[in-house]
Amino acid sequence: MKELFPIKQVNGFVFSLLLTIVALSVYFFDMSFQLGMTILLVTAFIQAGVQLIIFMHAGESEDKGTIYTSTIYGVVIALFTVFGSLLAMVWGYM
Amino acid sequence: MEFFERFAVPHPSPLIYASMVAIGLVIIAIIAGVSYFKKWGYLWNEWLTTTDHKRIGIMYIISALLMLFRGGADAVMMRLQTSVPDNTFLDAQHYNEVFTTHGVVMIFFMAMAFVIGLMNFVVPLQIGARDVAFPRLNAISFWLYFAGAMLFNISFVIGGSPDAGWTNYYPLASNDFSTSVGVNYYNWALQISGIGTLMTGINFIATIIKMRAPGMTLMKMPMFTWSALITNAIIVFAFPVLTIAIIMGTLDRQFGTHFFASTNGGMDMMWANLFWVWGHPEVYILILPAFGIYSEIIATFSQRNLYGYKSMVGSMVIISLLSFLVWVHHFFTMGQDALTNSIFSITTMAIAVPTGIKIFNWLLTMWKGKIHFTVPMLYSVAFIPLFTIGGVTGVMLGVASADYQYHNTMFLVAHFHNTIIPGVVFAMLAGLTYWWPKMFGFMLNEKIGKWAFWFLTIGFCFSFFPMYITGLDGQARRMFTYSEATGFGPLNMLSFFGAGLMAIGFVIIVYNIYYSFRYSPRNVGDDPWNARSLEWATHNPVPEYNFAVLPQVESSEAFWDYKKKGHKLFPDSIKKIHMPNNSGLPIIMSGLFFIFGFSFVFYIWAGVIISAIGIFACMAYRSFEKDDGRYISAEEIKETEDKFGGAGQ
Ligand code: HEM
Numbered sequence: 046m047k048e049l050f051p052i053k054q055v056n057g058f059v060f061s062l063l064l065t066i067v068a069l070s071v072y073f074f075d076m077s078f079q080l081g082m083t084i085l086l087v088t089a090f091i092q093a094g095v096q097l098i099i100f101m102h103a104g105e106s107e108d109k110g111t112i113y114t115s116t117i118y119g120v121v122i123a124l125f126t127v128f129g130s131l132l133a134m135v136w137g138y139m
Numbered sequence: 140m141e142f143f144e145r146f147a148v149p150h151p152s153p154l155i156y157a158s159m160v161a162i163g164l165v166i167i168a169i170i171a172g173v174s175y176f177k178k179w180g181y182l183w184n185e186w187l188t189t190t191d192h193k194r195i196g197i198m199y200i201i202s203a204l205l206m207l208f209r210g211g212a213d214a215v216m217m218r219l220q221t222s223v224p225d226n227t228f229l230d231a232q233h234y235n236e237v238f239t240t241h242g243v244v245m246i247f248f249m250a251m252a253f254v255i256g257l258m259n260f261v262v263p264l265q266i267g268a269r270d271v272a273f274p275r276l277n278a279i280s281f282w283l284y285f286a287g288a289m290l291f292n293i294s295f296v297i298g299g300s301p302d303a304g305w306t307n308y309y310p311l312a313s314n315d316f317s318t319s320v321g322v323n324y325y326n327w328a329l330q331i332s333g334i335g336t337l338m339t340g341i342n343f344i345a346t347i348i349k350m351r352a353p354g355m356t357l358m359k360m361p362m363f364t365w366s367a368l369i370t371n372a373i374i375v376f377a378f379p380v381l382t383i384a385i386i387m388g389t390l391d392r393q394f395g396t397h398f399f400a401s402t403n404g405g406m407d408m409m410w411a412n413l414f415w416v417w418g419h420p421e422v423y424i425l426i427l428p429a430f431g432i433y434s435e436i437i438a439t440f441s442q443r444n445l446y447g448y449k450s451m452v453g454s455m456v457i458i459s460l461l462s463f464l465v466w467v468h469h470f471f472t473m474g475q476d477a478l479t480n481s482i483f484s485i486t487t488m489a490i491a492v493p494t495g496i497k498i499f500n501w502l503l504t505m506w507k508g509k510i511h512f513t514v515p516m517l518y519s520v521a522f523i524p525l526f527t528i529g530g531v532t533g534v535m536l537g538v539a540s541a542d543y544q545y546h547n548t549m550f551l552v553a554h555f556h557n558t559i560i561p562g563v564v565f566a567m568l569a570g571l572t573y574w575w576p577k578m579f580g581f582m583l584n585e586k587i588g589k590w591a592f593w594f595l596t597i598g599f600c601f602s603f604f605p606m607y608i609t610g611l612d613g614q615a616r617r618m619f620t621y622s623e624a625t626g627f628g629p630l631n632m633l634s635f636f637g638a639g640l641m642a643i644g645f646v647i648i649v650y651n652i653y654y655s656f657r658y659s660p661r662n663v664g665d666d667p668w669n670a671r672s673l674e675w676a677t678h679n680p681v682p683e684y685n686f687a688v689l690p691q692v693e694s695s696e697a698f699w700d701y702k703k704k705g706h707k708l709f710p711d712s713i714k715k716i717h718m719p720n721n722s723g724l725p726i727i728m729s730g731l732f733f734i735f736g737f738s739f740v741f742y743i744w745a746g747v748i749i750s751a752i753g754i755f756a757c758m759a760y761r762s763f764e765k766d767d768g769r770y771i772s773a774e775e776i777k778e779t780e781d782k783f784g785g786a787g788q
């Protein structure tokens with residue numbers, strides 16, 4: 046029986062519920078904008094990771110390398126784009 | 140009548156009325172011609188509904204050539220207008236419309252289509268596949284591109300052309316300053332064809348990752364396939380940004396939001412930012428396949444293997460990442476501080492390094508090679524010095540402080556034409572000539588081809604080098620005229636002369652196609668150029684199943700191994716082959732997209748809703764459709780192979 050029980054998925058499910066609760070807390074507790082946004086961003090990224098790896102089986106096929114490479118590449122480019130835009134349009138704008 | 144008033148051209152001229160008549164006549168002539176020769180069935184069954192990557196590729200290339208002439212006509216009009224001071228051939232408004240159309244048509248509908256067309260035709264052959272990963276999706280990609288292109292092309296006779304430049308900067312492109320429907324056309328045409336391009340990107344990544352012949356590891360792929368893989372990766376990461384930016388622009392113009400407004404919390408320069416986040420990767424989407432083509436051609440006609448294969452691949456990978464890190468160099472003068480500009484200056488110059496590595500690799504391939512100066516090789520050899528000039532002036536523009544001087548002058552215009560014409564356009568012409576026998580089974584005439592080459596190259600130099608000088612002297616880009624006192628006159632006349640030579644060059648190419656179609660010998664064999672990579676291991680023209688037997692590969696030059704090293708390319712025997720079915724859905728769905736876009740441009744909501752329902756109905760139909768493809772029997776394949784003389788076995 047033990048082998049059949051999807052312990053990884055159940056754990057993942059519990060974990061993602063937990064992440065949701067933490068994210069929800071931003072609404073219920075009175076906290077600064079910065080802290081709230083930080084919590085939301087961090088939980089959102091972990092949540093996305095949990096979904097990809099545990100529920101969408103990103104690491105379980107022979108395409109593992111391709112999938113992770115392209116995901117990381119995408120994330121890197123997205124971050125460069127966001128921070129580069131912030132630099133050009135806000136922080137570095139005179 | 141009120142309903143139809145919206146379709147009137149806001150700023151008409153006799154030229155536009157003449158074009159209307161001409162377009163009408165051409166459409167009637169085409170319909171009449173096809174009906175007279177009873178070719179509707181052939182057209183529908185063999186071309187319009189095809190899912191064959193080769194035919195889709197050819198349709199892309201035909202469209203690209205048509206767009207080249209549309210954009211070329213615009214170019215000649217602009218050079219004519221500026222050839223003498225205070226000219227009145229075009230007024231300011233028309234000039235705006237013409238340079239906007241020229242830029243959009245050339246980048247999106249000519250260069251992109253040409254690149255994707257050649258990729259379509261060549262990549263599956265180079266990796267030994269029977270088709271792309273998703274043939275039906277591929278047909279949709281093409282027809283969406285075509286719908287977008289046609290939508291854009293009718294703007295100047297129905298409702299008025301966009302006039303805010305191919306870069307379409309806000310606030311100029313907003314309702315306040317661009318009151319006609321022109322910019323709506325820009326938005327919807329690019330949105331529709333952009334969806335097609337994005338799907339091409341996904342399709343080709345899947346094809347190249349998943350469908351390579353046995354033995355072909357990534358590092359044994361021919362260089363053009365490598366360039367296609369990297370290009371499509373850039374497409375997949377860059378195009379969504381354009382999609383979103385255009386949606387925001389559309390919302391601003393048609394639904395009253397303020398993303399790019401200068402008031403109410405909008406950020407007008409955000410458009411420029413997003414546009415170039417897509418735009419700089421876009422220039423590498425265009426140039427990398429060109430690099431791939433040159434790599435194939437230079438190796439073939441130097442009779443040597445490509446020098447520095449690994450560094451070629453490595454430099455393309457680095458370019459693909461760096462191409463996302465430099466976009467701010469397009470608006471150094473927007474108002475960022477020196478630190479920000481310096482950061483992007485440095486990343487910009489860093490791109491020149493991997494590009495330089497590639498140049499040296501080509502030179503070293505030719506070094507000690509036995510060079511054959513065929514037409515494709517002539518283009519490749521001319522490309523190296525001319526593109527280098529474009530790269531060097533690019534680095535000059537990349538010096539942020541100096542760019543305050545060059546920005547938005549003719550110097551910039553000279554730079555990017557210097558990279559795009561010898562880079563992209565020459566590569567496409569070279570590639571077309573090189574793979575022509577694979578497409579049609581005969582060669583283009585070399586002698587006529589050389590005439591065209593010289594007209595284009597010399598014409599290019601006359602046309603664009605003077606702009607470096609007038610640019611440094613202060614001639615701004617996109618100005619419809621200038622006074623005699625500026626002294627820009629003579630050099631602009633020279634430019635017009637060069638443009639004329641180039642126009643003649645393109646006419647010669649068309650003549651060459653006609654001439655070769657009539658008179659070229661049809662028995663050119665399967666290997667007319669003494670080539671090296673896998674696509675030459677099948678017949679000319681390629682049978683619909685590409686390879687009768689799946690090839691087995693050991694290096695990036697599988698065909699050369701087969702010819703010179705006794706490598707056994709086709710170890711198996713002929714078996715039945717599974718092929719995708721034709722489908723009318725892609726063209727129908729794209730037709731609906733055209734109506735959707737057109738209705739949206741003019742705020743005709745009934746048309747929008749009905750066509751949207753139609754589009755979703757097509758998708759629903761597709762979801763429930765059962766299409767298992769079809770088989771070509773082994774006997775049928777043997778018969779075809781025998782007709783080709785049984786080679787390739
Ligand atoms: C060594 C490589 C290159 C460098 C350092 C470079 C640098 C630059 C810079 C700094 C600008 C902006 C200048 C200004 O607006 O004042 C620019 C504009 C441009 N470049 Fe390049 N470039 C390079 C290669 C290319 C290539 C390969 C292409 C195309 C195939 C290209 C196409 C363009 C285009 C289309 C524009 C301007 C478009 C516009 O404003 O309408 N460049 N380049």
Ligand SMILES: [Cu+2]
Nearest residue numbers: 419466468469
């Ligand atoms: Cu750029």
